[in-house]
Amino acid sequence: MATRFSGGCLCGAVRYEGSADPIFMGNCHCRDCQQATGSAYSAEIGLPAAALKITGAVKYYDSTADCGNKLTRGFCPECGARLFGKSSAMPELAMITAGSLDDPSQYAPGMDIFTASAQPWDHMDPAVAKFEKMPPNEQ
Numbered sequence: 001m002a003t004r005f006s007g008g009c010l011c012g013a014v015r016y017e018g019s020a021d022p023i024f025m026g027n028c029h030c031r032d033c034q035q036a037t038g039s040a041y042s043a044e045i046g047l048p049a050a051a052l053k054i055t056g057a058v059k060y061y062d063s064t065a066d067c068g069n070k071l072t073r074g075f076c077p078e079c080g081a082r083l084f085g086k087s088s089a090m091p092e093l094a095m096i097t098a099g100s101l102d103d104p105s106q107y108a109p110g111m112d113i114f115t116a117s118a119q120p121w122d123h124m125d126p127a128v129a130k131f132e133k134m135p136p137n138e139q
């Protein structure tokens, strides 16, 4: 059964919804995610891009990941909340941030990635799989 997701930004100007089996759920501890979120990591859910319906104006910012892929992060231009992500390496994939869900308890991280740059004050769940960079099965 596909899971129903809905959520939005802090001010409510941007909303999204979708029904899909998540492709992955994971915490990214790379420096870019730390800077983009202002926190220890970015909690991301990967969904088929076709399943995600967005309403409201989203501003996107592109950066180049250390693997050379273009990473695009979407946020609300009004309140600045980080909502979406996509990678040039996986155009069919859309990422949403776990904290923006209407029900954030739907998030169940299956991996910690880029743990090589995780911060000493970032306490990770030892039961969750760890990858120093990208997981090896990543296309």
Ligand SMILES: [Zn+2]
Pocket: 009, 010, 011, 012, 013, 014, 076, 077, 078, 079, 080, 081
């Ligand atoms: Zn907003």
Ligand SMILES: [Zn+2]
Pocket: 028, 029, 030, 031, 032, 033, 034, 042, 114
């Ligand atoms: Zn990252």
